[in-house]
Amino acid sequence: MNVDRAIDAYLRHISIERGLSGHTVAAYHRDLAGYAAWLADRGIDDPATVTDEVVGAFVADRAGAEPRPAATSLARLQSSVRGLHRFLAREGVAADDPTRRLRPPKTPQRLPKALTIDQVEALLDAAGPAPGAAVDTDLLRLRDRALLELLYATGGRVSEIVALDVDDLAHGEVLRVRGKGDKERIVPVGSYARAAIDAYLSRARPELSRRGHATPRLFLGARGAPLSRQSAWLIIQQAAERAGLTAHVSPHTLRHSFATHLLQGGADVRVVQELLGHASVATTQIYTHVSVDTLRDVYASSHPRAR
Template sequence: MAGTSGPARSVSATAPADGPARPSAVDRHIKDYLLHVSVERGLAANTLQAYERDLRRYGLFLTAAGVDQVEQITRRHISEFSQGLSDGADGGSALGLRSVARTVVSVRGLHKFWALEGISTADPAADVHPPQAGRRLPKAISVHSVTRILEAAGSETPAGLRDAAMLEFLYSTGARISEAVGLDVDDLVLPTESDEGPSLVRLFGKGSKERIVPLGSYALRALEAYLVRGRPALVAKGLGTPALFLNARGGRISRQSVWTILKTVAEKAQIEGEVSPHTLRHSFATHLLEGGADVRVVQELLGHASVTTTQVYTLVTAETLREVYAAAHPRALG
C-alpha cells in the first residue's frame, strides 16, 4: 500500500537508499484489518475491494502527511482526509457524496478495530461522521408499466422463452441482477401435485447470505415453459452448466446481457425513461408496500440487513398517497 510516495524524510526513515520503501506500521496494520474483514466478516468480493481501495487511499494520505505510526494519527488528520475526498485535495480523484460517505465509514471501522485490538489507545475517528446524502427515492414504475414490459417480453424461441422467464422472475422475487444470473437450476424449489401455495426459490445475496423467497404463478409458468422448451436447446450449445439462465452459447448469462435484454423489451413496450433490472426490484418493493405488505416482510424478501434500508420505500408510497389525496379530495387544494 503506502510507502511508495510521500515526503522524502518519511521514505528515508523506512527504507535503505538502494531498495524499495518498506511498509510503515500504519500500512501493516491496515493490511491486518483488511485480512480481518475478509476472514471474520465474510464480506462480498466487491465490498472487500471497496474497503481496500478506500483504505489504500487513506494510507497514502497519511504517508504524504508524514504519519507512519498509528498513535500519530489525530482527529485533524481524519477530518482533513474526509474533507479532501470531495475535491481530490487529498491527492486522489474527486468523489461524489455517497462515495465520500462510504470511504469515511471504512476509515471509522479501521480505527474502531485498532482501538478494540489495542493497536491504538484511543479512537480519533469516533467523532468524525460521514456526510449525509440527500434521501433519494428509489425509482419505481407503475404496475401497468411493468405489465406492459412483461407482456412485450419473449417469444417461442429458446432465447425468447428465457427472456420472458428471466424478467418475470426479477419482478416476482425482487432479486438483485447478480442474484438472478448466479442462480442454478437446483436453487428452484418447484411444486409437486401435493404442494400448496407458491413455489420457492433460494437466493444468495450480499456476503453469500441465503434467503428463500416465494415465486408467483406468472413467473412459475414462464420458468416451466423455459425449462421444458427453451433451456434444453440453449444448454446443448455449451459444455453443460448448472446455471438457470443461459446465453446463446450455452453458458451462464451475464448481467450486461440482462440489462440489454430489458432495455430492448422496455423500448418495445414504449416505456419512457430509463428501465434497468434494479427498476424491477424497486417496483417489486413499492408495489408490495402499496398493497399492504409489512415493511419487515419486504425487508426479508429484499435481503436487506437493516429495516432502515427498506423504509425508504415507504417514502415512495407516502408520496403516492399525497398525490391521490391532492387529486381526489375536494378541499385538498385551493
C-alpha cells in the same frame, strides 16, 4: 504493523468474519488504498500515530477535490476509514480511535424510481418470444422473459438471480436466494414467473446447455455459458426499448418496483424487508414514501372537510 498490513488485516476481517460481499470489500479496498497513499505522501506509515486532526485533514482534502465527489461517495469513504480505525482500536493495534468525532456528510435521500404496474407488464411482454421469430431468437426471448419475470416476482438483486442454480427452484414455488454475506433466504415465486421459468426450462435451456460445458446455473447465455450480470443488464435495456419505456430501466428498477407494489398492495414493511434480504428495516422504509398524488387522493377521500 504498518498501514498496508493494517488495511490487509481489516479487509480480511470484513470478508471472512463479517461476511461482507466481494463488491463491498472491493469498494473498501479502493477507498483505503487512496487513504494509504495519502498518508504515505505525508510520511505516515504507522496507523497508531494517526490523530483525529490527520483524519479530518484527509476528509477535507477529499471533499475539496476536483471533480467534487458525490456526497454518497464521500460518506462511503468515511465509512471505510472509520471501520479501519475502529478495528485497529478494538484489536489493540492503536490506543485510540481517531475517527470517533468524525461525522458523515448528509446525503440526499433519493426515492427509488419504480415503474407502474402497466409499465412492468409492458416490459415483461417485450421480453417474451415474438410471433414468427427465428428459432435462436425465440430461445433467447424465452430466457429473457423468465429472467425478468423472476427479477420482478422475487425482488432479487441481479447478482443473486444470475447466480441461481436450477436446484435453487424448490418445487418451482419458492426460491432459495443467497444474498449479501452469503445469507440465504426463501422467497415465494408467483404463477406468472413459474410459467415463464417452466417454458424456459423445457423449451430453451436444454438447447442452450448443449452449446456449452455442463453447468448447474439456471440462466445461460447464447453459447451455453452462465449468464453474466452485464448480459442481464443488456437484456433489460433491450426489453425497455422495445416496450417504449423512456425512463431509465435497470435490474434495480424491478427490485424497487417489486417493493413499491407490495407495499401499495398492503404488505407489511417487515415482510418486504425479509423478501428483499435487508439487514435493517430502515433500509426498506425508504419504499414507504408515497407520491404527492397518492397523498392528495387519500386526503381527498378520507378527510371529512377535504372537499
